[in-house]
Amino acid sequence: MEQTELGRSGIKISRLGIGAWQAGGKQWGEDVRDADCIAAVVRAHELGINFVDSAEVYGNGHSEEVLSKALAEIGRDEMVVATKVAGSHLRHDDVLKACDASLKRLGTDVIDLYQIHWPSVWEQVPLKETMKALEKLQKDGKIRAIGVSNFAVRDMEEARSALSSTDISSNQVQYSMIHREIEKEVLPYCQKEKITVLAWAPLGEGALTGKYSKDKTPKDAVREHHYFFRPQNIEAINGLVKQLGEVGKAHGKSAPQVALNWLLKKDRVVPIPGAKTPMQAEHNAGAYGWDFTSKELSRLNKAIESLKLEAL
Numbered sequence: 001m002e003q004t005e006l007g008r009s010g011i012k013i014s015r016l017g018i019g020a021w022q023a024g025g026k027q028w029g030e031d032v033r034d035a036d037c038i039a040a041v042v043r044a045h046e047l048g049i050n051f052v053d054s055a056e057v058y059g060n061g062h063s064e065e066v067l068s069k070a071l072a073e074i075g076r077d078e079m080v081v082a083t084k085v086a087g088s089h090l091r092h093d094d095v096l097k098a099c100d101a102s103l104k105r106l107g108t109d110v111i112d113l114y115q116i117h118w119p120s121v122w123e124q125v126p127l128k129e130t131m132k133a134l135e136k137l138q139k140d141g142k143i144r145a146i147g148v149s150n151f152a153v154r155d156m157e158e159a160r161s162a163l164s165s166t167d168i169s170s171n172q173v174q175y176s177m178i179h180r181e182i183e184k185e186v187l188p189y190c191q192k193e194k195i196t197v198l199a200w201a202p203l204g205e206g207a208l209t210g211k212y213s214k215d216k217t218p219k220d221a222v223r224e225h226h227y228f229f230r231p232q233n234i235e236a237i238n239g240l241v242k243q244l245g246e247v248g249k250a251h252g253k254s255a256p257q258v259a260l261n262w263l264l265k266k267d268r269v270v271p272i273p274g275a276k277t278p279m280q281a282e283h284n285a286g287a288y289g290w291d292f293t294s295k296e297l298s299r300l301n302k303a304i305e306s307l308k309l310e311a312l
Helices: 034-046 062-074 092-106 127-139 153-161 186-193 204-209 231-249 255-264 278-285 294-306
Strands: 003-005 012-014 051-053 080-085 111-116 143-149 168-174 196-200 269-271
Touching: 034 062, 034 278, 062 080, 062 092, 080 092, 092 111, 092 127, 111 127, 111 168, 127 143, 127 153, 143 153, 143 196, 153 168, 153 186, 168 186, 186 196, 204 231, 204 255, 231 255, 231 294, 255 269, 255 278, 255 294
Parallel strands: 051 080, 080 111, 111 143, 143 168, 168 196, 196 269
Antiparallel strands: 003 012
16 A cells, blocks of 8 residues: 655655544444454554554553554554544643553554644643643654644644644544535645644544444444434435445445545545454455546535535
């Protein structure tokens, strides 16, 4: 699989990554098993995916512990490992402690990409304080690159201005055919500044798979009350999924593979779909390596533009 540079860090990552939120435990359903999540990461690596993303809040560190077992099987140097410090741990010393805890859970001496999971909403920790801690971690060799997550342009600019010897390499944000808010400001800014966009929930947390309907919605803690799965919304989304399937049929691809491929066409965007099983990892990898016709892409964009979802 083709690789791309992570920001300006010099680190090369596959054009498609794998998210390890599902490995956090039962938040994603009773069918989540550690052994399957480990096997999913291993299978993704076999198919050319070398980038995996976790966070300390995923299952209170359980995702990182599960990922450590996959890394032991694959070989640590074979993967670019990303994780995130929680928005509640953004004081200088808390960042340092959180990083040490993640390093221990991951079973590694260095984290390739260490990200702020979200800005400090409640404690209002100055970004300058947090960024100085991250810069120290990089100078100490505990992390290789610095990233942010769920940051608006104003937040990214503030974060970047607080760094003296490096830059942020990425912004991990929600981005899919049915959640395109970043196209207004964040995506153009990142493309201009050569900051990689890591697209989380690139399949709309499963809404773009076609598995759900108004009579069948997810019951796990993460998605049970998500607006994507309200009756009127999932019906509208399934109308889009039908068109994705029709486009994909000409290429021997499924609707979710079409949805991921659409993101892969965006400059600086690296989708990081999750996978509970090796089969899901294999299916996600099938989104890479083929192209739409210009007519098909036009059809998809028109369908996306006409989609109206009720968010409130």
